[in-house]
Amino acid sequence: xxxxxxxxxxxxxxxxxxIEAIEQDNAEATVQHFPAMxxxxxxxxxxxxxxxxxxxxxxxxxPQEIHVNLISLSGNVEEDxxxxxxxxxx
Amino acid sequence: MSAKRMNLxxxxxxxxxxxxxxxxxxSEDDIFPQAKYEGIIIHDWDKWEDPFRLTVDAYWKYQAEKxxxxxxxxxxxxxxxxxxxxxxxxxxxxxxxxxxxxxxLEYAAHRGFAMSGRNFPGAGPQVSSQFxxxxxxxxxxxxxHTISHYNKYFNGFHDWRHxxxxxxxxxxxxxxxxxxxxxxxxxxxxxxxxxFEYVLTNLLFMPFMSGAAYNDDMATVTFGFxxxxxxxxxxxxxxxxxxxMLEQDERNVPIVQKWIDKWxxxxxxxxxxxxxxxxxxxxxxxxxxxxxxxxxxxxxxxALFEDLARYGIRMPKYWEVSVKxxxxxxHEVWSVFYNYGHAAAIHTWMPDENEMxxxxxxxxxxxxxxxxPRFDHWHKHQKKNGRWYNNTLPMxxxxxxxxxxxxxxxxxxxxxxxxSDYEGMQYHFCSDGCKDIFDDEPEKFVxxxxxxxxxxxxxxxxxxxxxxxxxxxxxxxxDNLEYLDSQDRANWLRWKGLTEKAxxxxxxxxxx
Numbered sequence: 001x002x003x004x005x006x007x008x009x010x011x012x013x014x015x016x017x018x019i020e021a022i023e024q025d026n027a028e029a030t031v032q033h034f035p036a037m038x039x040x041x042x043x044x045x046x047x048x049x050x051x052x053x054x055x056x057x058x059x060x061x062x063p064q065e066i067h068v069n070l071i072s073l074s075g076n077v078e079e080d081x082x083x084x085x086x087x088x089x090x
Numbered sequence: 091m092s093a094k095r096m097n098l099x100x101x102x103x104x105x106x107x108x109x110x111x112x113x114x115x116x117s118e119d120d121i122f123p124q125a126k127y128e129g130i131i132i133h134d135w136d137k138w139e140d141p142f143r144l145t146v147d148a149y150w151k152y153q154a155e156k157x158x159x160x161x162x163x164x165x166x167x168x169x170x171x172x173x174x175x176x177x178x179x180x181x182x183x184x185x186x187x188x189x190x191x192x193x194x195l196e197y198a199a200h201r202g203f204a205m206s207g208r209n210f211p212g213a214g215p216q217v218s219s220q221f222x223x224x225x226x227x228x229x230x231x232x233x234x235h236t237i238s239h240y241n242k243y244f245n246g247f248h249d250w251r252h253x254x255x256x257x258x259x260x261x262x263x264x265x266x267x268x269x270x271x272x273x274x275x276x277x278x279x280x281x282x283x284x285x286f287e288y289v290l291t292n293l294l295f296m297p298f299m300s301g302a303a304y305n306d307d308m309a310t311v312t313f314g315f316x317x318x319x320x321x322x323x324x325x326x327x328x329x330x331x332x333x334x335m336l337e338q339d340e341r342n343v344p345i346v347q348k349w350i351d352k353w354x355x356x357x358x359x360x361x362x363x364x365x366x367x368x369x370x371x372x373x374x375x376x377x378x379x380x381x382x383x384x385x386x387x388x389x390x391x392x393a394l395f396e397d398l399a400r401y402g403i404r405m406p407k408y409w410e411v412s413v414k415x416x417x418x419x420x421h422e423v424w425s426v427f428y429n430y431g432h433a434a435a436i437h438t439w440m441p442d443e444n445e446m447x448x449x450x451x452x453x454x455x456x457x458x459x460x461x462x463p464r465f466d467h468w469h470k471h472q473k474k475n476g477r478w479y480n481n482t483l484p485m486x487x488x489x490x491x492x493x494x495x496x497x498x499x500x501x502x503x504x505x506x507x508x509x510s511d512y513e514g515m516q517y518h519f520c521s522d523g524c525k526d527i528f529d530d531e532p533e534k535f536v537x538x539x540x541x542x543x544x545x546x547x548x549x550x551x552x553x554x555x556x557x558x559x560x561x562x563x564x565x566x567x568x569d570n571l572e573y574l575d576s577q578d579r580a581n582w583l584r585w586k587g588l589t590e591k592a593x594x595x596x597x598x599x600x601x602x
Contacts, residue, residue, distance in 0.1 A: 002389050003396070008296070010315050035303035035376070036311050037296075064098075064144070067152045068159075071299075071318045072292055074390050076397070077141035077326050081098050089397045 004041045005075030005086040007048075011038050015069040021052040037071055046075070047085040102143035107136065110213035122211040128274040130346075131339040135212025138334055141326055149221055153228070153320075160232060160316045167309040168239050177305040177600045178373035178593075179244070179582035180573055183436040185237055185310065186246045187367060188298065190435055191263045193233040194254040196317075198267040200226035202278055209275040218327045219279075225320040229313075236313045244578050246435050249563040253435055256550070257562050258541035259363070259427075260435075261491045265538060266360050270353075272534075276335065277349050283328030285353030285406075289394065291321055292386040293361055297368045300376045305600075329394075336401040343402045352530070354406030355523035359490035362423045369420035369449065370441060374600040378452035380416045388413065408523040414499045417453050421461040426495045428468065429480035432555060435564055437573035440469050442594075444601040460502055477572045481555070483542045488517040488535055489524035496520045512536060 007022070009015040011033065022029055022040055029042040040046065053061045063084040075086030096104065113121055125132075166172075176182070200223050207219030241247035254260050270281040299314035332350075335342045365379035377385075387409075395405045424438075431438035441449060446465065449457045471478050484493035498504045508519040512532040519525040528535045544550050551561025559566050568577055583593060 002393050004389070004393060006390065035300050036315070037300060037303070064142075064148055064152065067144075067319055067323070068155050069319065070322045071315055072296065073322045073325065074394065076329065079098070079142055088393065 002043075003088045004043055005046050005073075005088055006039055006041045007046060007073050007086060008037055008039045008071040010069045010071060011036055012069060017053055017056040018048060018066065018069070020056055022046065022048055025049050025052055042086075045085060045087045047083050050082045098143050101145055102140065105145040105147070106140070106217045107213050110216075118211055122209060124209040124274050125211050128276050128345070130276045130335055130342050132212070132335075133338055135210075135214065137337065138212050138214030139330065140214055140218055141330060142323055144218075144221065144323065146217075153225075156316050156319060157228070157232075160312055163312045164232075164236055164239075164309055167236075172308060173240055173243050174585060175306050178597055179578050180371065180437070180439065181305045181307065181373050182240060182244045182578065183246075183573070184298070184301065184367050184371045185240055185307075186244075186436045187363065187371070188310075189233065189237045189247060190250040190253050190257070190260055191363060192294070193230055193237075194251060195263055195267050196226050196230040196233065198271060199282060200224075200230060202226075202267070202271045202282060205271070206275040206278050215279075215331065218330075222283075222320075222324055222327065225317075225324070229317040229320070232313045232316060236309045239309065243581070245565070245576070246437075246569045246578075252563050256541075257435055257564075258430070258433065259492075261539065261541050262363065263360055265491050266356055269356065269534075276331075279328070279331045280335075280346060280349040281353040281356070283324055284332050285328075285350055286357045287321060288325040288328035289354060289387070289391055289406075290357045290361060291325065292390070293382055294364055295321065296386065297364060297376060297382055301368065301372045304374045304376050305372055332398070332403075333401070336398075336403065340402070347403055348530070350403065351407040352527050355408055355521075355527065356490065358412050359492060359520075359524065362419055362492060365420035366423040366427065369452075370424040370445075373597060375448060379420045380452065383412070383416045407526070408521070411499045411521065411523065415496065417456045418460065418497060418502050421449075421453070421457065422495050422497065423492075425461075425464065426484070426493050430484070430493075431477075431572065432479040432566075432570055433559065433562075435562070435569055437571065437576050437578060439573040440465055440472070442597060444598050448601060456502065472572075477575070483545060485518055486540050486542050487520035487524050488538055488540070489519055489527050491538065491540060492520060494518065494520050 009018060015038065019031060019038055019040065023031065025048075026042050026046050029040050029046060032039045032041070048063065048066060050061055050063055063079060063081070066084050073086055076089045078085040078087060119126070203219045203223035203226060207216050207223060210216055210219065237247060254264055270278050273281065295314055295318045299311050299318065302308075302310035302314060332346060335346050368375070368377070368379050368382065391409075392405075395403065427434060427436070428438050428440070446457075446462060450462065468478060484495070486493055494505060494507060496506050498506045506521055508522060508525040510517050510519070510525060510529055510532070512528075513536075515536070517528060517532075517536070519528060541550070545553075545558055551557045556566050559570065564570055573579055582588070583590070588596070
C-alpha cells in the first residue's frame with residue numbers, strides 16, 4: 001500500500017511559488033493539476049521550506065501563511081518557524 | 091530595545107497552556123462532568139500537542155484574509171450575474187442538496203465543538219475546539235451568503251433550514267450529526283474530527299468543489315476552498331485526538347476502535363448522497379465516485395491506517411464492503427431519488443445518451459449489466475406514459491435512515507435486509523454495518539425519528555404527498571418533480587436564449 005503524504009493547494013498566484021518550492025525541495029513529489037486545485041503527492045515526507053519560498057517570492061514568508069491557500073492534506077503535520085512538513089509516522 | 095521575538099513553540103505555549111489555570115473553589119470532576127463517563131482514561135492533558143501551533147493572533151489574521159478574498163469573489167459573482175455561466179441548470183440541484191443537507195451540519199458542528207471545547211479538561215483541546223467552533227460558524231454563514239444569490243433565480247432554496255428538520259432524505263445528514271452531538275466529547279471528536287473530517291471529508295469537499303469548478307460555478311468553488319483551508323486544521327486535530335487517546339492509556343484502544351468502526355460506517359453511508367451528486371448531478375463530471383473512493387479512501391485512508399497500526403488500530407470494520415459497493419452505490423442511490431422525485435426538494439432526471447456512455451465507460455462491470463436496462467425502461471415509460479413516480483413509501487434503515495435500496499455485498503441483484511429484535515419490536519437495517527451500530531446502542535437508536543414512520547403515524551401534515559410537501563414547505567410542481575418539465579429549466583432556456591436543440595448540443599459538449 002502507498003505511503004504517500006499529500007498536500008492540496010488552490011491553483012492561484014500565491015500558491016504557485018509554494019508549488020515550485022516543493023518541487024525544488026522534494027525530488028520525489030508528483031504534482032497533479034485539477035480544476036482550481038493542485039494536489040502534490042510524495043512518498044514518506046513532503047516539506048515546504050521557508051528559505052526556498054522566500055528566495056522565490058523575494059520577501060519574508062511565514063510558514064503559517066500556507067493556511068490561506070491550503071485545501072487539504074494527509075500525513076502528520078510538523079510545523080516550526082522554518083518549515084512546514086507532512087510525514088508518515090512509521 | 092525590544093524583546094526578542096518568540097518562536098512558534100514559545101508563542102503557542104504562552105497563548106494556550108499558560109492561559110489555563112488549576113481550579114481551587116470547585117473540583118475538576120464537577121467542572122468537567124462529561125470527561126470520564128465514556129471510559130477514556132487521560133493521565134496528562136499537557137501531552138496534547140497541536141501540530142499547527144496556531145494561536146489566536148495568527149488565527150484572526152489568516153481567517154480575516156480568507157474572508158476578504160472570499161467576499162471579493164462573491165460580490166463579483168453577483169455583480170456579473172455569473173449564475174448564468176454555469177454549464178447547465180441541472181447543476182443547480184447539487185447546490186440545493188448542499189444547502190439543505192450540508193450547511194446545517196456546519197452549524198451543528200459549530201455547536202458541537204463549542205460543547206467539546208467546554209467539556210475537555212485540557213487547555214490544548216479547549217483552544218483547538220474553540221477555533222474549530224468559530225470556523226464552522228464561518229462556514230455556515232459563507233455558504234448561506236453565497237448560495238442566497240441562487241435563491242433569487244432558482245426554486246428549492248427558500249426554506250432550507252425548515253426542510254433540514256423535515257424532508258425524508260435530509261434526516262440522513264441530520265440524524266448523523268444528532269447522533270454525534272448526543273454522544274460524549276471524546277466520541278464526538280472521534281466521529282467528526284477523525285472519522286468524518288480526516289478519513290472522509292476529502293470525498294465531500296474535493297468532488298463538490300472540483301465539480302463546481304468544472305461546471306463554472308466560481309462562487310461555490312471559492313466558499314468551498316475557503317472552508318476547506320480550515321478543514322486541513324480540523325483533520326490535523328482529528329488525527330491528534332486519536333493519537334492522544336491511544337498514547338494516554340492502552341485501555342482506550344478498544345473504545346477508540348469501536349468508535350472508528352461506527353463512525354466510518356455512518357460517514358460512508360452519509361456520503362452515498364455525494365456519490366449520486368458526482369455521477370448524476372454534475373452536467374460536466376470530474377471523476378466517478380469509484381475513482382474518488384479509490385483515490386481518497388483506499389489509497390490515502392489505507393496509508394493512514396498503516397500509520398495507526400502501531401497503536402493497535404486496524405482498518406474500520408466493513409471497509410471491504412465499501413469497496414465492493416463502489417461500482418454500484420451512486421446508481422442505486424440515484425434510482426431511489428428518481429423513484430421519489432415527487433417528494434424531493436431537488437429535480438431529478440434520467441441521464442441522456444452521452445451521460446449513459448460516460449457511466450458505461452466508468453463502470454464497465456456494472457452499468458450496462460444492471461442499471462442501463464432499468465434506465466432505458468424508465469426513459470421509454472416517460473416518453474410513452476409520462477414520468478413515473480413511486481407512490482409507495484420505502485422502508486428505511488433504522489440507523490442511517492436511507493431507504494433500503496442497497497444490495498448484498500456479494501450480489502448486486504439482491505436487496506440487503508438485516509434486522510434485530512429489541513424489547514419485543516423488530517428493527518430493520520440496510521447493512522451489517524448499520525445493524526452492528528444499532529445492536530451496540532439499541533436504547534439510542536430505537537428513538538430515531540424515521541420520516542416514513544412519522545408520515546404513516548400522521549405526524550407530517552397528512553397522508554397524501556401534497557399534504558406532506560406542504561408540511562415540508564415545498565411547492566408541488568415547482569420545487570419537485572422531473573427537471574425536463576421544471577420552471578427552473580424553462581427559465582434557464584429563456585434567460586440563455588436557448589432552443590431545446592441548442593440545449594442538447596451544449597449538454598453533449600459538457601460531457602466531452
